[in-house]
Amino acid sequence: MTTEVTTEYPHHRKLLKCSFEQIEDCFDDYMKDALRNLTNDGVEKYLAGASQVCMIGRGWEPVSIYLEEMPQMVHRLGDEAILEIVSTHVWDMSRSPNGKAIPPFMQCLPEACRRLGTLEQMQHFFAILFSMLETTTTSVHGHHKTHSSQGFPVLLEKIPYLLSQLSLEGLKNWIEYGVRNYHNHPERQKDYFAIQSADSKAMLQRERHGTLYMDHERQLDMYMRSMWQTEEYFVPYSLGFDELRKPQPYYDELGMRIPDVYDDLNEVSGINRYRMTIAHMAAHKRWTTRQVADNLSPFQRIAVEAFEDSRVEQLILREYPGLRKYFCALHPVPIEGSCDSEKESCVRHRLAMFSRAILDSNHGYQNPDILEYVEKFWDALKDGAESNTKEMLNLAISFTARTRRQNDLAPKVRFENTEVDYRDDNRHMWVFIEEADEPEDDTSEPQSKETIEPEGLPPRHYHEWDYNSTSYKPDWVTLYESLHAPGNPADIDKILEKHSALANYLKRILDLLKPQHYVRQRYQEEGSELDLDVAIRSIIDFKSGAQPDPRINMSHRHDGRDFAVLLLMDLSASLDEIPEGCTQSILELSQEAVTLLGWSIEQLGDKFAIAGFHSDTRHNVRYHHLKGFSEHWDDSVKARLANIEAGFSTRMGAAVRHASHYLEGQKADKKLLLILTDGEPADIDVTDDKLLIMDTHKAVEELSAKGIYTHCISLDKKADDYIQDIFGSNGYTVIDHVDKLPEKLPMLFAALTS
């Protein structure tokens, strides 16, 4: 480095303390760029920063990126502070176990800078990145960070894509979610930040900017129904993951394919872009007839498609003139003469001009062919005529013949300003008579018939509350429901026999509970008794010359019980235990208790269902139906109850949410969810004890918002520690003597519902 320096900027070269050989070849170019974009002070900072990056000893690559990109970044951000910020971050990283992440960090900077645009935004961005780095770098002995962050390099690689999809706020949420859930699981962390895992994609989708299809599904259905009088099945496709070929909307027998998200474009809101897209397809459905494609060349076909698109749009505008402003805003404006037919194929350009000219009468195009065909087009639609696809086909073919140029077949086709974003790909327009060589489009085959119907009902997904972040984890828990397998109903009858004395006692109590409540109905013209209050008021009215109210009687009516009750039994493994001082397991005692309760409720005639649940991680929560609301206390119910078994864990929140789904469907004045459990909510994939407790608490709150009252009967002597947190101060009963459960449960029910 000492003598062979052949640089135009020896002074600057001395400031750069770096001895990589590669530097000598390109130093002058870097300096030119730097001097153009930076102040003198800035150049010094730039070189100091580069020296620092050089000193970390991570090879040439980070240095070269720094030297090459920083001047441009400064130019873009308009602030030289970024020079120091970047070099300091790089230096800090090199002092941590995360040195490997420096090259990808440097690589993602230019793109981040381009997307974010201001220093302030960049600083937010760094803050997000480094707080993620901080939390995911784990330490073993507490003093030093010793293990590098697994997710960080993967995340850096995805930054350009993430920034194209998310706002900074969204990025922050997405990263925080990953950190929160996977900070101690390196492999899953990697999957998450590489956007490989399902919840990573789901979170990404949720944080996307723009108008999401899933948030507006109902509105689009309504739009179709109200303005097009059809019912369409929409299939969203993702724009996010298909980079090779940009998918276009289309429709076939299986439904309309539309993007999963639309950003606002040219001041047309995302929801209106959806409406325009489906309006265009609905118009094709209404007015387009299929044409034979075999005799047409590809050019002729795209011309026919353009003409037909214009025709259906005009027919839409006849009906809904207010849509013109959206169509005009979304349709590209090809500039006449911008396509040189000597050098490239202008087929698309010409058609886009034609289509624009139809849509916008102030197009100002001069091309005589286009003007002539616009004229012909309007002739075809004159005086309210609808014309038809065939006529458009003929018009388009003659247009193609007239405007044909030598270079139309050129491989280079001008696409700029020719893509009409709301139009579909028109695959529905064509019918091919001759079988093509390529295999048939698989959509036409009814493949779905071959798939085997899965046994039982499809799984349901429930969200779960995370108290750490005070947010729901979307579709976190998978719940499978099934009808419980039957056992021997005689076992249940035996239980009833065994408790016949108790049953008799219960029966006496239940007789008292049966509807005999009187409710007074006042203001009756005819009734069983005189309502003195009203009668006196009437006399006063009468004496004072006013019109007396004749409804001075009252009558009584019975107040019927109108309860819907669902008993949710915890069937986790701990039920197999035999508690101290008992001869039976908790499961057997629960079974006896539920038997007596079921029998008593049948006497009362309330709507009553029984279900059991247990869980084996969040991927497998089992919900067993033991008795449905419409079933009577008969042998099939008894058989199912006789066969209950204990196993697995207690993920209560999802089961409670599912139970509420059934209770909601019941028509009753009062709805009650009774939960019979022997312990706190817990599952083997959850390490934080409080998480499922808080989730269950949230589920109980959700229920109470829906007007469902929840009451827990806990057999856990230690329940006092947590149960109030879940069910509130009045929402639970702890039964200390488990062996008394069979008599306590029906009594408790009676007390709750009287």
Add this chain to the structure above:
Amino acid sequence: MTDIDISQYKITEEPYYEAQGNEIKLYEAAYDARMPVMVKGPTGCGKSRFIEHMAYKLGKPLITVACNEDMTASDLVGRYLLDANGTRWLDGPLTTAARIGAICYLDEIVEARQDTTVVIHPLTDHRRTLPLDKKGELIAAHPDFQLVISYNPGYQSMMKDLKQSTKQRFTGLDFGYPDTKVEAAIVAKEASIDEETSAKLVKVAHAARHLKGHGLDEGISTRLLVYAATLMNKGIEAKEACHMALVTPITDDKDIRDTLMHSIDSIFA
């Protein structure tokens, strides 16, 4: 009882009514035989207007009773009132109509309690009598008397339906919203606006009517269209008038409101 002023029940000016089909002929035939008639149809489609029109056409007095849940049989038939000298009998609207030979129109009959509706039974079959059991009188209906009820099957629930024994005493006329053209003409005439604008209003109504059962309990009625048109006639801009008269009253659902506002926006360019 004889001092009832019949003329107050007479309709003096011809109510505007645009026939949707041959309902006028059918009604005339039913009246000729003094057959009880029920008119069914969604709210605001012109049921009451039709009855008024027919009463005018036939030159008969019309007594309208709006039914409600608290209505008792005595509200229809009549009751004893206390008086300085004792008691006095006051005829209810049904009794009055039966005495003077009016058309008695019970609007939204399903709203009345079922024990109330049964008092009309003896008037609606061959007997054509009305027993006033409290008073101990049996009124034979006037030869011109006819009973008409109206009823909206739209919000029919299990609770609110007529008993079979009541239903089967009536002949029925079904009313729907008029055809596009007829409806546009009605709106234009009622609110004195041009037919082009009224046709657009009708289009908006059609868009909303397709949402019935998908979030809307009832579509936009002709009456609301007339309201919107009247507002426009008073110089209110079309979109605002539609928002006030057609969207705000019928729903609070944001998605539906957005959809309706979009359709208004695309129809009124």
